[in-house]
Each structure stands twice: as structure tokens, then as C-alpha cells.
Amino acid sequence: MISITLNDKPMSVEEGITVLDAAKQAGVYIPTLCHMNLHSLNMHNNPGSCRVCMVELEGRRTLAPACTTKVFDGMKVRTNTPKAIKSRRTMVELLLSNHPTDCLICDRNNNCELQSMASSLGIRKIRYSGERMRFDSDTSSHAMIRDPEKCILCRRCETVCNEVQTVNVYSAKGRGFDAVLSTAFDMPLYDTTCTFCGQCASVCPTGALVQRSYITEVWDEIADPDKLVIVQTAPAVRVALGEEFGMDYGSRVTGKMVAALRHIGFDKVYDTDFAADLTIMEEANELIKRIQGGGPLPMLTSCCPAWVRFIEHQFPSLIDIPSSCASPHEMFGAIAKTYLAEKLGVDPKKVVVVSIMPCLAKKHEANRAELATEFPHVDYVLTTRELASMIREAGLSFGELEEADFDKVMGESTGAGVIFGTTGGVIEAAVRTAACKLEGKEIDKIDFTELRGMDGVREATVHVAGMDLRIGIAHGLGNARTLLQKIKDGKADYHAIEIMACPGGCVGGGGQPLLQTYSLEGDKMAVIEKRAKALYAEDADKQRRRSHENKEIQQLYAEFLGEPGSHKAHDLLHTTYTKRGVYNINLPSSK
Secondary structure: OEEEEEOOEEEEEOOOOEHHHHHHHOOOOOOOOOOOOOHHHOOOOOOOOOOOOEEEEOOOOOOEEOOOOEOOOOOEEEOOOHHHHHHHHHHHHHHHHOOOOOHHHOOOOOOOHHHHHHHHOOOOOOOOOOOOOOOOOEOOOOOEEEOHHHOOOOOHHHHHHHHHOOOOOOEEEOOHHHOEEEOHHHOOHHHOOOOOOOHHHHHOOOOOEEEOOOHHHHHHHHHOOOOEEEEEEOHHHHHOHHHHHOOOOOOOOHHHHHHHHHHHOOOEEEEHHHHHHHHHHHHHHHHHHHHHHOOOOOEEOOOOHHHHHHHHHHOHHHOOOEOOEOOHHHHHHHHHHHHHHHHHOOOHHHEEEEEEEOOOHHHHHOOOHHHEOOOEOOOEEEEHHHHHHHHHHOOOOHHHOOOOOOOOOOOOOOHHHHHHHOOOHHHHHHHHHHHHHHHOOOOOOOOOHHHOOOOOEEEEEEEEOOEEEEEEEEEOHHHHHHHHHHHHOOOOOOOEEEEEOOOOOHHHOOOOOOOHHHOOOOOHHHHHHHHHHHHHHHHHHOOOOOHHHOHHHHHHHHHHHOOOOOHHHHHHHEOOOOOOOOOOOOOOOOO
16 A cells, blocks of 8 residues: 545555546546446556546646556645646547537437536537548448447447457557547448447447437337237346436336336237247257257357357357357247237238347347248347337336236246346256256256356356256356357366356346446446346246246147247247358458
8 A cells, every 4th residue: 555645635545556546536536538447347448548537746747647647655646726627628628629519319418428528527619620530420230330420539449349348340540530440441340240249339438339229110110000019028128227217226127117118009018038938948958958969068058149149250160069049039039920920810921029128239130131031030129228218208207107017928937037137047047947857857946056146257067967067157258258269279168158248148238228337437347236136036036937837838839839949949949150250241352
């Protein structure tokens, strides 16, 4: 520990931390746009690119960036001098002078850190005018829109993509008005190795990276009297949606969410947890067959489309080991347009399936050719944030809505389906059913707590039916890379592995409510843990907690699918993957 003086107050701090961290410990706010709090991921982010966090140091003529300046014994720092404040205002004014002024129609209006900072610094006019950078928007993907003109070069997206997720899509290039965060060869996002996990959009402080919205299209479908518009909601949505309406982190709002969807005008409201139970029936069956039939092992869960695209691009040699099961919302769409349409007496072509997901990658997944028969299984994917927007557009007072229940036939779910939304949840759900199938009877143990936690890479051994099931778990694509590399190098010996692309799993998905807790205000992982805890609480409250106990799932197999792994089940519920390599396009040959 060393002694420093901050704004004339002596304090003791750990040697080696930054002035920014020391100020946070003292409860002193220093504004910043480029810094992110990555301590919970055991990472540091100190780019010093925005130059907003400038402070005065005694004995130094020039200002110093608080985010990159390390404390030293005897240091005297002042954060609130006229010189420091004027510098911050000037830096933000310069950013505004090079920024579009379409705030009223920007996706990040009222939730833009640049906008908020300009307001907090009392900036009421743009004093600088002249040349401004000009770039075309990238609308190539179904998941995201990239608008470089709104980029302030904070490089948060680059840090998250390259360091946390290790996908390496973004890098800075050019100087002056040509400076931009771009892709290799300026390729459209769709043609890169981008997984569309949306983590870059979740940390972007402006509207430079945003989700591609389908709200208008969904409203149009709801208004069409000739369509049966069905909506399904992922487990992670119910423990995050309340945050958009001022509720505590991790609030469980399942009943209010269902009521809101009915008020919006959806004809049927279903739970993706039903399809999660269906996924487990197929996945557990596949795992048992692989174990008893000699492989290929380990079997990797395949519910996360961002992680699936990651293995297609980054580890194509391992393409044969993921489960062939489609993700739950795609399974739901396939069953809705066959079994449910038949039950309801509706032409499948008139059925519109809308998925409410915590994820941007699901938007891309819904457009994969492998996940369609005569027509796509899922027509539109909306994020948690988009659902909140629709609730506001409908003029609903969310907190005052009376709770409602999901529709039946495909609305029942177990606790196993609920925990799909958090890291370790999918594999625990699979083990709950696989253990009973391997034992040939129902077993007493339901909670496999050894599979839970927030460590980025973890492993556990579960003893069932006289054998030890060796399981690996990773969340965040950087951690997935570590685990996959061990498999590729022959250094891992697992029966099954669960991978989720986003930190914490779906509860930390790129479509969840935006949190400015990546900056100084707090720790994003703490919020993610509260959401995960809420899912486990809902699981514990369920009457049935194993997927094979779901009565509607049993009915579905009895009336339509036959048995897990049947020919019909494979046609509707399973998929294939593609070796994509480094890029999604053929580069021109050299001459």
C-alpha cells in the first residue's frame, strides 16, 4: 500500500493501480468513454483513447489521463480543477463536432453515453464546425448494423471482440478523418468471422454498433388478420426485462411479460422453455448413444448460435463433435409450423413465429438455410430491448400489469428448461435426464451444483450409473477457445462440453438491457450473477424439474414425433454445420 492525496484528501491505495481506480475507491467520479471495468474477467482495459478523464498532477505541467496513469507514493492528484474540467468539455465538444446529430431517431437515444456526458458537462452548443468523417453503414448482416460515422474511436468493441471473445473482427486503421474501427479489408460483417454475439454492441457507448431491429415488421404481421402470430420467450428474458422499467436486477417478471405480449396483440404466447425441454430429450438421447456407441466424444452442446459460428470459422476440424440438435427456439419454430398448426387447424404458411431472445446471434441463426423446410422455422427475432420498446410503444404500464400464464399445448416447461439461460444450465439440464436414462430409473439427485459457477472455464465429474461423466464448461468465446484448443491438442478427456458465447451465458447476451456498468459505475458480472440466481430460483419453484417429466413433451412424442432421435425428430429438430475457415468469402487470387 502507498499514500496519495486526492483532491486534498490523503488516502492509502494499492501500489500499481490507476488514478481512475483510486478515484473510484474514494467515491470520486471521473468521466471516461473508452475505459471498461473488466476486473471480473481478470482483464484490464486502459486504451487512453478518448482523453476525457484528464486530471492534474502536482509537479506536472500537462494533464494526465486517469485511466492509464499509475499511482505512486506521495502523488498529489486533483480531478476537479478548472483546467481539467475545461479539457473534458473540449474533448467532448470535439467528439460532437465529428458526430451525426440525428439523436432523436438514433437507436441509442436516451441511452447514449456520449449524449449523457455532453449533458453532464453542460454542453449546449457545438462550438467547432467544419469537415466531418464520412463512412457508409454496414447493413450486410441480419443481426447488427455498423455505422462508422457514429464511432468515437473509444475502441471498446475492439477490446471485447479481440481480447474477451478472441474473434478479432475489429481493428483501428487510418489517421485523422480517415481513422476508423473497421474489419479486415473493410469487408462487410457478414463476410467476416463475426459470430454476431453482440458483445461489441453491448459495450458501444454510442449508436455505432446496434442490433438490427424488426419491430416494424412484427407490428405489421400482428395487424394482418390473415396471419396467426405466435411469440415465444427465452428463459433469460424474464430475469432482465424488468430492468428496462426500473426494477431491480434479476427481477422475475414472467407473468407480467406474458400479459404484456397479449396486450401487444400476439395471438399465442408460448415459452421457449418448452422447447428447451424438447432439446434435452434429443440431446440427452444423443449423448447416451455416443457414450454407449463409442463416440464421437466429447459431445458439445449446440444451443448457442454465436458459438456454433465460432467453431465453424475458428475450429473447422472439430465440426463433427457438436450435437446435431438445433437450438430451442428453432425447434419450437419447427414444431409450431407442423404439430401446432395441425392442432389449431391453421395453414402453416399463415403461421408467423416471433422469438424474443437475449441474443443478437439468434437473428442471424433464423436466416440460416439449414434451419428451414418449406419456409424458415422462425420468421423474426426480437431482443429483450426490442420487446421493451414495443411495450412502451403500446403505452403499457409494465409494473402494473396483472400476471398471466403461457398458452397450453406448447407452454408447459420444467425447471430444467429455465436454467438454459445461464452458463452450466444446459449441461445440468441434460445430465438430469441422462442420469435417469442411464440408471434406468428416476434418481433422487436433481441439483448438480458442481456444474454451476461463474469461472470462465471449469470442469466437473458426475457419477451416474456406475460411471464418471467428465464434463467441461466454458462461457465467453475466449474461454471457449481455450477449451477447444485443449480438445484439438488431445489434452482434454471429456464426455460432454457446454459452451456459451456470452459472459455468464444467455443472461449476459448481447440483446439484454444495456448496462453502463462496464465503465466505472460497477461490475457487469455482478448483474449477470443476479440474473442467473433468479433463474435457479425459478427452477427451484417448479413442480417438475426434469425435461422428461414435461407432460406436454410426452404428448408431443406420443402423438407426433414417436421417440427421441426418430426419423421425424431428426428431420425437424436437428441440423448440420459448415466448415467456413477464416473468411466467409473467396478472396481474389493473386495475378
